[in-house]
Amino acid sequence: MNQTTHGNFIAYMNRNKEPGDNKPTFDGKLSLPGTEGEQTFALWAHEYKDPKTGEVKIMFNGRADAVSPTDEPMVQVAALMTGDAEKATIGNLSLTARQLVLFPNRFKAEAPEKERPDYWGAYNPGNGQPVVRISAWLRKDRYQNAMVSGATSHPLPGKSEVEQQDFGPTLGDLQREGVVTQGMPANPKKRAGRQGR
Secondary structure (H helix, E strand, O other), rough: OOOOEEEEEEEEOOOOOOOOOOOEEEEEEOOOOOOOOOOEEEEEEEEEEEOOOOOEEEEEEEEOOOOOOOOOOHHHHHHHHOOOOOEEEOOOOOOOEEEEEEEEOOHHOOHHHHOOOOEEEEEOOOOOOOOEEEEEEEEEOOOOOEEEEEEEEEEOOOOOHHHHHHHOHHHHHHHHHHHOOOOOOOOEEEEOOOOOO
């Protein structure tokens, strides 16, 4: 497993979302690798046609808040006083400041034994900070609603996306490290007999 520091990435389905409205599909929090603070974000689902297969797929696009709720009050005020219109790129993705995107992982089916993520993407924190990768798995929360959880990491120089996925941790690795929560089993009956969770 990769020993690179990872940040947390988790988003829960927006309970106020109604079919066809313009509200985000998910609300979540993320942290940058090697940092304590978290940013809140919203993700909207979009359909697109895969240019290689013609299949209709779902991707996510969103923005993180400019202010971290974990920052001190004066740091939050200062964060709102500066403009942050810079764009950054990772591979062939160009992202505005605080933008994040997630795409279905077309490499997942090639090697199911490697536990590659369901989604891969990137986040531009802005303020001159480097763009980070996102690896995410689509699962269910304790209420059986869709959720997305995974990790952020710094890109590995000279590695393709599939190489980065294979070099990085699996969902099981991230759960053991405490970076992401275990979530709920697909069958709620598997929880029978567990207390205090």
